[in-house]
Amino acid sequence: MSRSVLIVDDDPMIRKLIATTLEDVASFDIEEAGDGVEAIATAKATEPAIVFLDIDMPRMNGIDA
Numbered sequence: 001m002s003r004s005v006l007i008v009d010d011d012p013m014i015r016k017l018i019a020t021t022l023e024d025v026a027s028f029d030i031e032e033a034g035d036g037v038e039a040i041a042t043a044k045a046t047e048p049a050i051v052f053l054d055i056d057m058p059r060m061n062g063i064d065a
Contacts, residue, residue: 004029006048008039008065010057018052036060 005028007015012034019030031046033039035057043051055062 003027004031004046004048006031006033006039006043006046006051006053008033008036008051008057008062009054010034011054014054036062036065039065 003026005022007018007030009015009018015032015034019032022028022030029046031042031048033042037060039051039053039062040060042048053062053065
């Protein structure tokens, strides 16, 4: 089973906060994306076990992604 997590948020500080929290709890492979377009490409490439997805983002929001 994949131990990767995809964190998608247009705010890099929010991504860092979530990543740091997950790294403190368990050793996940962390992938990050800044919008829905990046999220789709990254998810296709890495097939994460879980995605933390912001809803309000530029280019493509979380709902459309």
